[in-house]
Amino acid sequence: MFSNSKKDIFILLSISVFAFLSVIWVKEVDIMEARNFISAREILDSSNWWTTTLNGQFRFEKPPFPTWLAALTMLISHSKSEIILRIPNMLASIFTVIFLYRSTFRIKKDRIFAFLCSFILITCFMFIKIGAENTWDIYTYTFAFLASLSLYLYMVEGLSKDLLLMSIFLILSFLSKGPIGFYSIFIPFIISYFFTFSKEKRKGKIKFIILAIIVAFIFSSIWAISMYFSHSNYFLEVLKKEGSTWSTKHTHNIFFYLDYFVYMGSWIFFSIFVLFKIPKKKEKKVFYFWTIISLIFISIIQMKKKRYGLPIYLTSSITIAQLAVYYFRTAYENLKKSEKILLVIQKYFITFIILGSLIFITYFGYIKKEISFALFFLYLVLHILFLYIINYKKINYAERIIIISGLTMLLINFSSSWILENRFMKNESLKFRVSVNQEIIENKSPIYSDDFDIEEVWRIGKKIKKFNDIPKERKIFYLGNDEPKILLDNYKVISIYKYQKINHKMTNLYYLERK
Incomplete structure (x- = not known):
């Protein structure tokens, strides 16, 4: 017979699988997923797992861990189905749900509380949504969240295995999207914990925690340092561009994330209630302050997107569970x-x-x-x-x-x-009405275009070259609405294929051969 905790885990696993499988097939590939999938495909094409590329160009904007997972999934499954390639982030999300249960059970020694923490998280609208998309965000935030829980366990029980787990999770978080998760989840947890508990709770542990964080930072920096020494100028240009992006694009005011209540889904009123009700016990205050400080931290940053609010959905699962377990036990x-x-x-x-x-x-x-x-x-x-x-x-x-x-x-x-x-x-079309012609996919001839979205590179299944000069290849494809007049002095049109773009508008793929 299963123990009660094993029954809980089985139920949570069943709910998690159902939650993600219900939606993982619905959404079309967006630009973030396309970038990850293209880089993963090019890893396998080039057999170069260390230096990631996107449409043949170096891809240093994001660390490689999520791309490695996507490439490994392609390799194992022999499939480029978007549904299959979303499985790694689904598994990472499910792991987060189970780890949250095990961690909170160890912290509070309360099975019902632990179950409710995980149950609320896996039934949170935003968590399900992001967990069903293969982007960098679900990895960097969940691993930083797990690192924080591991640190809490270390503070409570003093076991070195929890410190080791904290370091491993931080490495994975850094390798997923740099210091984003560290900043928005891990640091707020440290502040909330040290603000809530007395020095006696952390006596003799600070130096080990600092050492573990330094080790995590060193190991996670190996890839970035390698890219710097191999391609220093390009790498620095990318860093400069990314820094500019975070201060100039998707900028919103400090109140941008206050609608997170809506994205809590069915927990909207519970999330509002707990936000304005400060707990009295320190064991509950630490999670409350963690949510508040995370909200402040992500609100300070100028660049804001709804998925960047994931830290407060993760921490809110615990604060809402604290209220829910009170309801369970009070007449x-x-x-x-x-x-x-x-x-x-x-x-x-x-x-x-x-x-x-x-x-x-x-x-x-x-x-x-x-x-x-x-x-x-x-x-x-x-x-x-x-x-x-x-x-x-x-x-x-x-x-x-x-x-x-x-x-x-x-x-x-x-x-x-x-x-x-x-x-x-999606413009009243979930799936594309016109599939990519198989002759195009199987043809080895390169594709040129003046104007294309990066998603097209994923959909067509091969690199698209930017059209600058007259190509040298004997046969080429040209992606565009009209015949490429500048090419017609050197090429003749053999075939014209109809092609539906990512925005669902129809265009043409011209197959040309040198005269």
Whole structure:
């Protein structure tokens, strides 16, 4: 028989796999994923795992660890399917969920609290969204998060294995996106911990922690130092450009991340409540301050994107769990008025969401026939079941509200993601209407273009050269709307292939041969 903790892990694994598999196939490749996939493909083409490239040019803007994982997945699976290539980030996310459970269980010795931490994280909208995309962000932030939890365990139990894990996670975080995760998650944790607990808690451990961080920094710097000595001028230009990007692009005001409540999904009201309720116990304060300081740190940086807010979604899973476990163990009549109001609001909010989703899938699934009747019927049964459970009085009021809150997020993703993406997100086309002609993919002739998106390099399956001078090759492709008149003195058009670009607009691929 499974122990209780093993049962929890099995449930969390099942929920995690379901959460990601429900959405991992939905989204089309965006520019960030395309860059990673192209670099991974070129690693295998060149057999050079150390010096990464993008469309044949050096790619030093991001460290290589996520690209190595994508390339390894290609190598093992013999597949370039985007769904398959998203598996590594899905596994990293699932590992984060399980590690969070094991860590918080060791910290608090409370199985229910540990389960709720992981349950809330895996049912958080933004975590599911980013975990289903193969970008650098999920790695750098989750590894920094795990490094912070390992440091907490070291402070509590003093075991060297936790210090070693902290160092390993920091190395992986640095190798995923430089110091971003270290800055936005790890440093805020150190500040919150040292601000909350007395010196006795950390006595004799500081020097070992500093040494472990230095070791992590040295090991993670090997790749960057190697690139500097091999390609110093280009590498420094990239660093200068990246520094400029972080201060000039995607700049927003300091309040940009305050809508993170919305991206908590079904936990929106819980996240608002805990943000304005400072815990009294130090063991709870440390996680509260961790969230607040992380929010301040990421808000200070000028460059902001919604996915850069992932640190506060990770830490909020713990602060919300602290409230949730309190609800689990407190009789409803003993709750304060404000605490009762939160549960009532949450119940009606979740009921409204389920009813809204039911109307949505009935209209698009049944009336508009976007999905099969069998699938629509399954969704219908699940929605009705959830509405029944949320009003099933034999289950503790707070428990059923909290559990259904998380499961509702999974239900919405499972039942509506494809329709939402298909109808409203991608020009009413989830998949490309016109596939890339197989003759183009198999043809070894190079492709030239005046204007192309980097995603095209991934979609076509080969490098695209920038058209500057008259090519020397006997046969070439040219990607563009009109015939390349400047080439027609030297080349003749053999064939014209229709091609659908990433933005779904139609253009042409001209196959030319020298006269």
